[in-house]
Amino acid sequence: MGAVVVFCSQTGSAKRYAGWLAEDLGCNAVPLEQVEAAAARAGVVILCSWFHAASLKGAKRFQALMAAHPEKRYAVVAVGATPMPSELWPAAEHEEAFRRSFPAGPYPDLPWCYCQGGFHFDRLGVGDKIMMRLYFKMLESEARKGSERSATALAQMRKGYDGCDRSYLEPLLAELRQRGWV
Ligand SMILES: Cc1cc2nc3c(=O)[nH]c(=O)nc-3n(C[C@H](O)[C@H](O)[C@H](O)COP(=O)(O)O)c2cc1C
Numbered sequence: 071m072g073a074v075v076v077f078c079s080q081t082g083s084a085k086r087y088a089g090w091l092a093e094d095l096g097c098n099a100v101p102l103e104q105v106e107a108a109a110a111r112a113g114v115v116i117l118c119s120w121f122h123a124a125s126l127k128g129a130k131r132f133q134a135l136m137a138a139h140p141e142k143r144y145a146v147v148a149v150g151a152t153p154m155p156s157e158l159w160p161a162a163e164h165e166e167a168f169r170r171s172f173p174a175g176p177y178p179d180l181p182w183c184y185c186q187g188g189f190h191f192d193r194l195g196v197g198d199k200i201m202m203r204l205y206f207k208m209l210e211s212e213a214r215k216g217s218e219r220s221a222t223a224l225a226q227m228r229k230g231y232d233g234c235d236r237s238y239l240e241p242l243l244a245e246l247r248q249r250g251w252v
Contacts (some may be wrong), residue, residue, distance in 0.1 A: 071113035073252055075099040078119040078128035081194065083187030083234050084149040088118040090236045091147065094243055095252050102128045109135055114143045114251050120187060121150035123201065126171040133172075143251050144180060145242060146172065149187040151227065154238065158219055181249070183242035186233035189226065202227075 073095050077088035085099075092099035100108045102119070109115045117132045126148055136144050148168050155161035164184040172180055191202065206227070212220035246252045 071111065073097045073114035073116060074108045074112035075116045075118060076102050076105045076108060076132075078102040078117070079149075080120065080127075080198070081188065081190045083232075084118045084120045084147070086234050087147050087149060087185050087187075087239060091116060091118065091239055091243075094239070102131060105131065105135055109139065109142065112142070114145070114246070116145045116147065118147040118149065121148065121152075121167060122198075124167055124170055126168070129171040143249075145246060145251075146180060146182040147239065147242060148182060148184050150184065151187060151189050151223070151233075152184075153233070154184070154186050158222070181242060181245045183239065183245075185238040186235070188230075188232040188234060190230050190232075191227070192230075 074097055075088045075092045075095070077085050077099055078101070079085035079088070088099040097112070098108065099118075102117070105115070115135065117128065119126050119128045121127075126146070132144070132146075136142075146168075148164075150164075150167070152164065153159050155164060168182060168184065172182070191199065194202065206224060209220045209224040213224055243252075
């Protein structure tokens with residue numbers, strides 16, 4: 071049995087990563103809503119999803135599948151607005167955010183990677199637009215107090231951007247190959 075990629079995406083970034091990954095693995099990318107049916111025909115199931123207020127969308131549904139089918143292998147691509155690890159955004163923060171949805175206790179050996187997505191305010195649902203307006207206000211206040219990170223994030227999000235890059239998937243692909251899963 072081969073692999074399948076499932077995605078949860080509102081504005082297209084996680085879906086794009088899912089498409090790239092599926093192309094690299096020679097398998098299908100399907101919406102998370104179809105995960106149970108798609109997984110029935112696969113030995114490796116990879117979730118591409120996005121951070122929403124510090125938790126990964128669809129994690130619970132994916133975890134239910136993991137619990138129901140411990141014989142299968144799983145991996146996760148976590149997409150967010152935060153830039154790739156750097157001095158301003160240390161990798162430990164990406165790890166911490168990921169572990170809020172997939173704690174190391176129950177998921178000690180789950181291959182995953184972080185990929186920067188994008189930000190497209192006009193494509194958000196009504197509730198998310200409200201949340202983001204409040205978030206912008208918070209960033210404005212932090213920027214006024216001198217936070218370089220908040221000022222940078224605010225400027226980028228106001229303009230909107232596409233930070234997706236296929237090469238960000240490479241560490242996960244290398245790990246899956248090294249494990250002999252793909
Ligand atoms: C309401 C809301 C909350 C978000 N929270 C986070 C977050 O906690 N961490 C993060 O890195 N990105 C966060 N983002 C940014 C999204 O994860 C990012 O835009 C991602 O690329 C969206 O993926 P999609 O294009 O597949 O929908 C948030 C976006 C929205 C709209």
